[in-house]
Amino acid sequence: MDERPPTVELQQTVAESLDRGATVITANQRTARTLRRAFDHRQRTKGLLSWTSPTILAWDSWMETLWRTALLEGHTTALLLNGLQEHTIWCSIIEADKTRGDVLRSVDGLAELAAEAWRLVAQYEASSLMKQAASSLDTRTYLRWAAAFDRRCKAQDWLSKALIEQQLHEAVQSGSVAPPFEVLLVGFDDITPARRRLLKEVTSAGAQVIEVPVGPLADGRLQVECSNDQDEILAVARWARNRLIEEPSCRLAVISPSLESRRSSIDRCFRHILSPHLEEITASNETAPYEFSIGSRLSDTPLVRVAMEILRWLSGPLPLERISALLVSPLFAMPEGDAEARSIFDAFNLRRAKLLLRPEGTIAWMIATARRNKKRPLPATLLLTLSRLEEAQERYEIEDKLRSFADWATTIRSLLTDAQWGHLGTEDSIEFQTRKRWESCLDELASLDFREVEANFSTALHSLERIVRTTIFTQESREAPVQILGPLEAAGAQFDAIWFLGAGDITWPTKRSGNALLPWTLQAQLGMPGDNVADDRRNLAVATRICASAPQVIFSYAAETEAGRQRLSPLLASLSLTIASVDSFSPEDAPEMQARLEPFFDTMPLPRLPERTIQGGAEILRMQAACGFRAFAEKRLLSSELRSVVLGMDAGERGTIVHEALESFWKKVGSQAALKALASSQLNVAITESVEESIQRALQSTRSVWDAAYVQVQRERLQTLLANWMEIERVRSDFEVLVSEKQFDDVKIGPLQLTVRVDRVDATEAGSVIIDYKTGSAMPSQWMGDRPDAPQLPLYAVLSSMLQPDMPPIDLAFANIHAGGDAVFDGYTGKTTRSGWRPNKKRPPIEEQLEGWKTVLTGLAESFDRGEAHVDPKQYPQTCKHCSQRTLCRLNPAAIDFDEELDEQAEGESAEW
16 A cells, blocks of 8 residues: 555545545546545544545536436436447437538537537526527527437437436435435535536535635745746746755645646656656656646557557558557567567668558558568567457458447457557556556447447447547556646645746636637626636636645746737736745756866777678768768668658659669660661650659559559659650760669779669760769769769779779769759760750869879778768758768757758759769
């Protein structure tokens, strides 16, 4: 049993009522849990070994308890609908309404809006007023839906939860339900008319109803102005740390009206200030001195997120990036020791084997992909699990079998068991709680059988997705000394000190909008949520209650926000807050002691590279020229980012198809003379055949009309591109294609042995011309200098002069293959366009340049071989713009202008290198 004291004490009024056996009703579930824990602690401190559990319930739980009692005693037969059941009924009514017209909201969204309007009408007892106030089309539409909902519920003997107070009022009045002898209300800032009417009837039946009053306001009520949001969070973190240092047993509350949106910022700051030991990624949050009371959507928890992804994959293809996430998840059939092999398979096989047009795959495709890759295999455990899931798809007839929702809930449990879902045998407390909440969601899914309608797997999965998306999961409290709460969650709790964040006139009170299906005049008349006057009254009650919940209460706000300057919220004026400075109770940290640095020089040489071919080709020299650290990190430490997956063909794949099409074309044609001899129709046939050969892989992946249309667009693009390029080839000097897409192994430059692939070499009367195809922009100036941006062609030229001295290179050129007038054959000696050749007389003879290139490239090879890894970008920050090593080299990333859209040149060249 946990012996830690609770973060709140039991109020004397509540303790005395519980001792008399009273029923305590709270405004929310969290307050009920807190009071139960405080009661248990009080009993233990009295020396008791056992005691009767107190009746402490949230209002909704109390209503359901009274209704179940009436049901068991035979006073009613109506089925009390849960939220999902009501949503299903509203959806069916709205879908059947053919007169609703075109609206921006989905059926789900309209159903939620209608259910909320139904609840408000019931809670504020507005049924009789609705018809008189219904003046708009939206309101009349809602009345039509509400009438249909009411008729269906009465016909089926169903009870909407919104009407439970009304039904219990009648049951108490008739004597069918006996209320407890004493009811104590705790933490209610506002009580709706329907609840007030029921409590009045409970009093008439002889029960005593006591509402715990707000106590005296704290003497220490302060207001604090901070410069901005971040400084405000920093101030409260330092305040909490200092209070805990002064008084380790104190109970603190941090209240934020917009807790969900500020949670990550608060967590990050509190982690750094209150518990820096948690900065380590492997540290457990269980040791943190603070905790959030607000939960998160169940669908966002790792365990449930993985479960839903497995079920979606069983239902059909899953995008490749999500398959990758499943593949490396420890919650999907992951025994100890499999993580590395699965990560390697994902990085080197799965991402490279993506479907060309649509990066998604089925379980069967994944199994086939795994069995084809023998070099880096998928672990046998996962492959066996995938095979079981594939068999389960057929066994349960997932695609088209109709079943009850209860059957699908049972089937889902079996499917996840087959998938070995979760941590195998090492489940911690949070995962245990998450699994219990998941099981309750499956029970809720089974409750959809109330309509006795069967569904297929996709429908059941859609309903389950809605359940886990709308279910809030909050782990059991650790009773950390610092509780981070929302304003309503703090109801009924007492603390030693409270800090209220975001109390500015812009940020609080948070503005609420009314329900669009109800008349605005009626909402204002009855004071429904969204009415400014009523909301201000409720928010002031919340602030007053908070001021009575601790001896010291601090309200802070940021002077500067994104919306402009702000002051303290005028709603707090009546609370007479004293102005205080942040520094008076939250001083800045004292400067940390700086250890005296002792410089030393690392003179130990790096080990020599192995005597074998180094993977990377000319890319090694390009990286070494750009930045020695990047070359060292990517080509020696193998620290490179994984290839991104995009829909359709990325720039690299489009460039590869151009290469393949040109290779195929020149194998057929062979020379410029043969090209000139082709008639227009023959040229078109040759280009078409070459394009078809290059696009075969894409054709094999087509599975839909969209795929076929996409391939057709790429086909037309290639045909236009090649036809345009052949006009440039026609005006060049005579040539014969000697080499096309040829790989040379074990070529040597300096101390490096490389493998290179040459796009094309043309033979002319004077010598050879080395060509590099580019679908982006490239210029000969990139070959020049001690640190060339594009050393690939100079490397080929130097190697060619050494390997083939009988045919020295007389030129090297970028073939910039573009559509229209941008196409150009840009060489060292000159430039060829449609209008002809223009020489470049400023450059030295190529024979001299070859010697210069040889010296530069040999120097780059030697510096790479020696392991020279200085962080020295050639042109900072442009050189660093697309580098994946910035987190390792630690240059200032703020100096880099990050572009959201990468141009085709950058992507294409990265893939080609």
